Amino acid sequence: MNGTWTLTKLVLKRERLVVPLWLLLLVALAAGQVQRYATGIPDMAAFAREMAANRALTAFAGEVHSATLAGMAVWKNADAIYTILGLIMILTVVRHSRGEEESGRAELAGAGVVGRLAPLTAALSVTCGSAVLAGLLTAAAMTAVGADAAGSLAFGAAITAAGLVFAGMGAVAAQLTQTARTAIGVAALGLGVSYVLRFLADGSGVTALKWLSPQGWSHLVRPYGDDNVAVLLLSLAFTAAALALAYRLLVRRDLGHGLIPERSGPAASDRLTSPLSLAWRLQKGLLGGWIAGYAIAGLVLGALATSIEEVARQGAAVEEFFRRYTASPEATMTDAYLWLIVLSLGYVSALYPLLALLRLRNEETSGRAELLLSAPVSRVRWVAGHLLFALAGSILVLAAAGLTMGLAAGAPGKVLAGALVQVPATWVLAGIGVLAFGLLPRAAVAISWAAFLFVNLFGEMLGPILGIDYWIAKYAVPYPNLPMVVSGEPFTATAVLSMTGLAAALTVTGLAAVRRRALI
Amino acid sequence: MELAIEVEGLVKSFGRVRALDGLDLSVRTGEVHGFLGPNGAGKSTTIRTLLGLLRADSGRTVLLGGDPWREAVDLHRRLAYVPGDVSLWPGLTGGEVIDLLGRLRGGLDRARRAELLERFELDPRKKARTYSKGNRQKVALVAAFASDAELLILDEPTSGLDPLMEAVFQQCVAEEKERGRTVLLSSHILSEVEALCDRVTIIRRGSTVETGPLSQLRGLARSRVTAELASPPNGLTRMPDLHGVKVDGNRISFEVDRTRLDAALAELIRVGVRDLTCAPPSLEDLFLRHYESAKAER
Numbered sequence: 001m002n003g004t005w006t007l008t009k010l011v012l013k014r015e016r017l018v019v020p021l022w023l024l025l026l027v028a029l030a031a032g033q034v035q036r037y038a039t040g041i042p043d044m045a046a047f048a049r050e051m052a053a054n055r056a057l058t059a060f061a062g063e064v065h066s067a068t069l070a071g072m073a074v075w076k077n078a079d080a081i082y083t084i085l086g087l088i089m090i091l092t093v094v095r096h097s098r099g100e101e102e103s104g105r106a107e108l109a110g111a112g113v114v115g116r117l118a119p120l121t122a123a124l125s126v127t128c129g130s131a132v133l134a135g136l137l138t139a140a141a142m143t144a145v146g147a148d149a150a151g152s153l154a155f156g157a158a159i160t161a162a163g164l165v166f167a168g169m170g171a172v173a174a175q176l177t178q179t180a181r182t183a184i185g186v187a188a189l190g191l192g193v194s195y196v197l198r199f200l201a202d203g204s205g206v207t208a209l210k211w212l213s214p215q216g217w218s219h220l221v222r223p224y225g226d227d228n229v230a231v232l233l234l235s236l237a238f239t240a241a242a243l244a245l246a247y248r249l250l251v252r253r254d255l256g257h258g259l260i261p262e263r264s265g266p267a268a269s270d271r272l273t274s275p276l277s278l279a280w281r282l283q284k285g286l287l288g289g290w291i292a293g294y295a296i297a298g299l300v301l302g303a304l305a306t307s308i309e310e311v312a313r314q315g316a317a318v319e320e321f322f323r324r325y326t327a328s329p330e331a332t333m334t335d336a337y338l339w340l341i342v343l344s345l346g347y348v349s350a351l352y353p354l355l356a357l358l359r360l361r362n363e364e365t366s367g368r369a370e371l372l373l374s375a376p377v378s379r380v381r382w383v384a385g386h387l388l389f390a391l392a393g394s395i396l397v398l399a400a401a402g403l404t405m406g407l408a409a410g411a412p413g414k415v416l417a418g419a420l421v422q423v424p425a426t427w428v429l430a431g432i433g434v435l436a437f438g439l440l441p442r443a444a445v446a447i448s449w450a451a452f453l454f455v456n457l458f459g460e461m462l463g464p465i466l467g468i469d470y471w472i473a474k475y476a477v478p479y480p481n482l483p484m485v486v487s488g489e490p491f492t493a494t495a496v497l498s499m500t501g502l503a504a505a506l507t508v509t510g511l512a513a514v515r516r517r518a519l520i
Numbered sequence: 521m522e523l524a525i526e527v528e529g530l531v532k533s534f535g536r537v538r539a540l541d542g543l544d545l546s547v548r549t550g551e552v553h554g555f556l557g558p559n560g561a562g563k564s565t566t567i568r569t570l571l572g573l574l575r576a577d578s579g580r581t582v583l584l585g586g587d588p589w590r591e592a593v594d595l596h597r598r599l600a601y602v603p604g605d606v607s608l609w610p611g612l613t614g615g616e617v618i619d620l621l622g623r624l625r626g627g628l629d630r631a632r633r634a635e636l637l638e639r640f641e642l643d644p645r646k647k648a649r650t651y652s653k654g655n656r657q658k659v660a661l662v663a664a665f666a667s668d669a670e671l672l673i674l675d676e677p678t679s680g681l682d683p684l685m686e687a688v689f690q691q692c693v694a695e696e697k698e699r700g701r702t703v704l705l706s707s708h709i710l711s712e713v714e715a716l717c718d719r720v721t722i723i724r725r726g727s728t729v730e731t732g733p734l735s736q737l738r739g740l741a742r743s744r745v746t747a748e749l750a751s752p753p754n755g756l757t758r759m760p761d762l763h764g765v766k767v768d769g770n771r772i773s774f775e776v777d778r779t780r781l782d783a784a785l786a787e788l789i790r791v792g793v794r795d796l797t798c799a800p801p802s803l804e805d806l807f808l809r810h811y812e813s814a815k816a817e818r
Contacts, residue, residue, distance in 0.1 A: 075651070178649065181608065264645040265613035272620040281612065367607035371660070374571050374601035374673075377592045416534035519573040 003114035007122035011096050019130050022088050025453070026081050026134055026159070027379055031141035032465035035072035038145075040464075043071070043316075048072055050317040056310045056337035057321065059203030060344070065225030070147035074155055074223050077461060081159060082215045084453075085134060089127055090187040093170035096123035097179040101256050110255060124171060124243070131163025132272035151224035156216035161235035165214040166191060168242030169246055175249035178258040185289055192293060194461060196300055201413050203304045214238065275377050279385030282359055287393045290352050291400045294345065298401035301341045301407030301417065304433045324470070324480075328488025335487040336414055338405075342486060345401045346422030346479050347456050352397050353390035353430035354448040360386050360437055361444045387434065389506065394426040411486075418486035425478035426501035429455065431506025438513030441520060455479070521581070524549045524671055524702040526569065530579035532565055534725075539565045541726035544580070547704055554696050554717035554734075555706040556807065563706045564604060567675050569600060570704075584671060593788050597626055597660055600664035604676040606656040608648035614659045615644030621663040630699040633666040639688050654680035665692050672703045673695060678712065690715055691814070708803060722810050737806060742775040745784065750792025758788060769795075 034404060041047045048067035051057055053285055059063070064075050097120050100106040106119055139156030143149050166187070173187035176178070189375060198216040201209035210216030211234075222232040255257065310333045311318060325336045325343075358384060362367040402419025406412035436447040454462075455477045463473025475478035478499050483489045525547035532540040540562045546747050547553040556565050568574045570583050572592030581588055586595050600621075615637075622628030637644055640658045648656065657680050666670055672693075678686050693703055693716050698717070707713050713720060715735065721731040730737055742763065747753075753772045757765050761780040766773050776784045781798075788796070 073778070219640070262647050262650050264643075265616070265647055267615040267644040269611065269613075269616040269619045271614055273623045276746060277623075278609070282609065367603060367605060368609060370568070370571075370573060370603055371601070371607070373573060373592075374596060374599075374603075375621055376593045376596040376626070377624055516575075518575055519568070 003109075003112060004118040004121045004125070004150065007109065007118050008112065008125050013121050013127040013266050015092065015098075015126060015130075019092075019126075021124065022084075023130065023134055023137060025457075026085060027137050027141045028153070028465060029077045029081055029457070029461060030073070030083075030138045031145045033077045034070055034142065034145045034147060036465050037069055037076075040357065041448050044069060044072060046315055047317050047502075048075075048191065050094075050315040051075065054202060054245070054318065054324075055205075055311075056333060056340055058197050059304065059308075059337075060340070061221045062198070062202050063207070065222040066151075068148075068224055069127060070142060070151060071224035073147075078155070078158070078221070079198070079215065079325060080461065081138075082162035082218050085131065085159060085163045086191045086194075086215070087188070089163050089167040090170035090173070090184060090191065091517075092130070093123050093127045093167050094180050096126070097171065098174035098177070098183045101381060102180050106257075107255060111167050111459050117247060120171060120174075120246065124167060127167045128164055131160050134163060135160030148224060150227055154221050154227035154229050155223035157229050158221040158223060159234055160343060161232040161239075162218045164239040165235050165242070168239040168246070170446070171396075172242050172248035172249070175246050175253065176259050176304075178256075178260075178262070179442070182285075182326060185286075188314045189289075189293065192297070194325060196297060200300060200304060201299075204307055206251075214438045221402075234256050245482065265474060274383040275372065275386075276388070277391060278372070282363075283356055283386065283389040283393070283435070286352075287389060287396065290349075290393070290397045291383075294349070294397050294401035295346065295404045298403070298405030298419075299408050301345075302338075302405030305334050305338055305409035305411075325484065326487040327484045331488035336410060337365070338411070338485050339418060339487040341405065342415065342418040343421060343479055343482075345405075345419065345426060346482075347399055349394060349422065349426050351395050351430040351452050353426060354433045354452055356386060356390040356393060357430065357433035357437060358445060358448055361441060364441065369519060373383060373519065380511055383434070383437075383511060383514055387430070388434070390430045392428060395420070395423050398422050398426070414486055417491070421450075421482050421485055421491070421496065422479065424496045424503065427503035428478045428499050428506070431503040431510065434507045434510030436510070438510035438517065441517070524584055525553075525704060526580065526582040527566070527570075530566065530569065530581060531577045532562075532569060532574060534578055539726055540576075540579075541567070543723060543726060544728045544731070545721050545723075546731070547702060548719070549702050550697070550700055551574040551718040551814060552693060552703040552705060552716050554713040554720035555704055555723070556708070556713065556720055556725040557810075561723050562569035563723065564675055565726075566723075567601075567704075567706065571596075571629040572671065598669055599673060600625060600667045600669035601673045602657070602660040602664050602675065602677045604679065606653075606660045608647035608651070608656055610657060612648050612649065613645055614642060614648060614651065614655070617659050618644065618663045619665070621660075621666055624816050625667045625669060627668065628666040629668070634661065636662045636665055638693070639687060639692075652799060654682065654685065657681060658685070661689065661692070665696065670701055672701060674703065675706045676708065677705070678707070678709060678810070683728060686712065710807065722807070724810055726770055738801055742777050742805075742809075743781060743807070744773065744775050744801070745781075745788075746773040746797045747771070747793055749788065750794060753788075753791055756787055756791065759784065797818070 036056060045067050048064050048159060052064040061075050062079055100119060138159055139152040142152035142155060169190045170187045173183040177183045183433055193216050194213045197209055197213035198219060201207050201216060210220055217231050217235045221228055322336060325339050398419045403414035406415030408413055432451045433448055436444040440447065459470065459474045459477045459480050464470055481495050483492050483495060485491050488520035523546050525545060527543060527545040530540050530543040543566060555563055569576050569581060570588050572588045575589050584595055584598055588595060613672055618633065640662060642655060642658045642662060659678060661677060678689050681689060690712060696703060705716065719733050724728050747772045748770060752770055753767060755769060756772060762774040763782060764775045
């Protein structure tokens, strides 16, 4: 454990900008929602009743536990907070453990007076510490905006617990694989499974399923309802077990190695003949993972469609719901649910092209791009190889989900069309990725993640919290402007074409910038 | 074509730091040209500019008769590059990387590839992430030597190789030269430079300080003189042409420019000489003089 404190200070220094930013984001999502509902909802009891009856929405947000202002605000955003925090925890812990090992920096540090366990301990202290801070700050902010103190503390505890669980999951994944990217993939798979289990529990009404999901444990606390913090013993036990496993694996393996020993490969290759074939080698794992994940998510979420009950079309909140997610008076609750799901899959799919394009930046900073470009390969040809996967891959990922979901829901054509309609919106994000890589390469990683979070949160959550109504905020992000072909809107090409045009313009500008800039 | 590389007054700044400040470099076709300078002098920046990875702020840069920025792709068909810090795709084997780079450069000689793998004792079936620094360099070297390129640009290519492999490397470069290829070799290993290079260019703080054949550079340098005199050499220490003068009783040692050697010896003879050695500058002296003055100016 020697050197843990020194390494912890190093991690803190490297995280000094990022951690405060996401803490602010999470606190704003929680406390901001209270203020938003304080003025926006005249009849909280009716609102709570209507929301509780809406299976499509409770699938996303969870059950309604408390018809109070704070209770409803938590209902709206808690699941997003648990999940975003989980993702941040995974990224942070892997970055500072496996990421450091992969880069060789851990070797430099490990040669100093540093215990074997110190690097992981330092990474975990900062990660878990910031999860505790997220809980405390949220509890304080909720109390400050007038919420019940006990409920706010319970909510804060639920947030911290969700963070700890995924920090533990990330720590285990970081021991298993040799690269940080694969470790993030493995842990993100855990996050995804946990999300879907909780979603199924609330969407199907089989709430017992929640006990299988870490996010579900935090939901079971029921903040501002019965504040059942004892459930979080499960989260703590899970975290403790995960950390014990991570440390056990750590002491048994060599620095820089995973659990699976490296095997030899071919001594020569006839297939690697072009930048495109190299891009395929580098991209196929990511693409395959996304396609598999989306196919399974589509299957599970689609199967749920048949059990979504119709709701009475009465009340302001129900009307608003149908106004947002359907475009025809004949559209059923199932239609609204299916559109909501393809829309959500669209939102999340925005991450795929961004990650695919960030490989380019990784190639550049590692010096591999230098080697490749010293051969007769133009910059555009190099970028185009990866861009092809980002763009065509987006189609494949969404089509995979559309196919399985349509089959499971018994409406294959309609759902597949709905999933494919999302593609141009995802391409806009790809365009942003190329532009960032071309114009501001050093900030490309930050810009990509910020763009992903912005697109996912602004329309429905952050915009309204900042006082911009949904019906205006939605124009700042692509997805809500797509034709709702699943829920009664006839297909029109305007939005699809203009987004494709925007994506093309961003991409071309980015490519031009890549051609003109120095390789750094 | 007389010159393979022609650089005049090359300037490149990164923000406020001027990495290259009017650098000149000319490499003749068919020669092995040593490119030397202390760490941070701008060797890699020059090479990256020659490869069209960086764009020069000003100055003339001609590579194989073309503009390295605008005609990068066409020019790269005719050259092979080995970076100083070779980074490979971790999931690819060494053999796959060699084949990829070879194909991109327009094919490689299978027989020569096999021969080089044997000479460099490289296992091409291993994944790149398991290679040491030296083995990664071997991968890039095999790919470069097995290619058909007319110009090899090598940026400190042997910094991770063991002495045996260093010898193999020197043989390979000598063979390349025999086949009429041009080599730009950036290096810190003086014996390597001495053994391989026809001409050298020494740079310091982004500009060229010396360039020419090694023999000529030696001629410009100072000789070290050590003498045992008949009496203490009191007046001698004040001669302006002598550098690094050390006096110990009747013994004196100093450095002197070769053009001033006559005058210095005449002074010694005036005092009376009992014993005398006069050594030509070693390559180390030559470089140390430039490197150390770089340090003094920092």
